[in-house]
Amino acid sequence: MAIDGAQATPDVVEDVFDGHATGIEVEDPGGDTTQIQRPWNPDQIRVNTSQFSLRNILDQIDEGSIELAPDFQRLQVWRSDQKSLLVESLLLQIPLPAFYFAENVDGSFRVVDGLQRLSTLHAFVRGEEKGFALGKLEHLNDLKDLRFSDLPVPSQRRINNTQLIVNVIDPTTPRGVTYEIFKRINTGGTPLNAQEIRHCMSSPRSRDILRRMTHTDAFSKATGGRLTDHIRMNDREMALRFTAFWLKGIEAYQERPMMEQFLMDATEMLDDPKQVPDEQVAELEAAFERAMTHAYLVFGEHAFRKWPKGDDYRRPINRAMFESWSMALADPDYTTTGLRERRTAIVGAARERMTTDFSYLNAITSSTADRYRVDYRFKAAAADAGAGL
Structure with a gap:
């Protein structure tokens, strides 16, 4: 819902690695989204x-x-x-x-x-x-x-x-337990993050797919040229988030709202050509490139970034906005010509929401893995993408 008057945009904190800004906003998924949800039989480990x-x-x-x-x-x-x-x-x-x-x-x-x-x-x-x-x-x-x-x-x-x-x-040993072991015992100079763990656990097929998705001119433009071959693999995570919702649908997430498990399941699906045949992979890559092209066409250098009214400062990329807006703009019914004609209306609606809709700001800022906040931001992106129709 919207609130009266201008709502101050929450402070944006950019993730830093090894003393360098990563170009990605720090995410607060809320709670422990990777914990083991049920006890395994120790005999299986x-x-x-x-x-x-x-x-x-x-x-x-x-x-x-x-x-x-x-x-x-x-x-x-x-x-x-x-x-x-x-x-x-x-x-x-x-x-x-x-x-x-x-x-x-x-x-x-x-x-x-x-x-x-x-x-x-x-x-x-x-x-x-x-x-x-x-x-x-x-x-x-x-x-x-x-x-x-x-x-x-x-x-x-x-x-x-x-x-x-x-x-x-x-x-x-159950896959989930193996993931938990990855989390607990990796002892490198800097602990692996979730996407780095998924990368190490996955097979070449999914890694190649995610790499291709993030090595296009469309992705580079939409993300400001800073994410491709990202040192913390945030580019692959972005592509995987899109993939997970594209393959499984938001309904599947609502049934089991655990983001890390959701993304791990999608990784396993990509690794299995029986679950995701090559023809479907081609459709996935085309949908992702379409989303990236449309995002840059509409939002330019502010694509997937908080951009409230009256403030043109270019903020870091927001993961929650990336997954929801990329899915909205992947709609094959949207054409380049149509989006160009409606660009002002779409940007206006999105910026108004980022300025006055406190529920939306929460949905893209804190407890972002919460099922209700995921649902809210997806519906909001879909509605704003249809502005001017």
């Missing part, structure tokens, strides 16, 4: 401990039995001195913390915890162009600036023979 040499692990990575999710952008944030000190730990025979793998039904593995460490070691020992050179070291300064191939043979052997403790999650 099987985690076995094994020991592997680093050489064996690297062999499995090279043959594809262990996947390092190559498009996982945040792997690149480790500084050169962090990488060098990790290698030095091996040379000093300092035991590394245990790794966690999730075993797939085909016997391959996904890395739950230790992704950055394994990627660093693989890059040093078997990376292209002989891997990286060692930088800052605290004890073995005579090895500074050397690559793996330059190290004395005993040092190379010591690295390859390093024994790693790996806790392997059996494939019979």
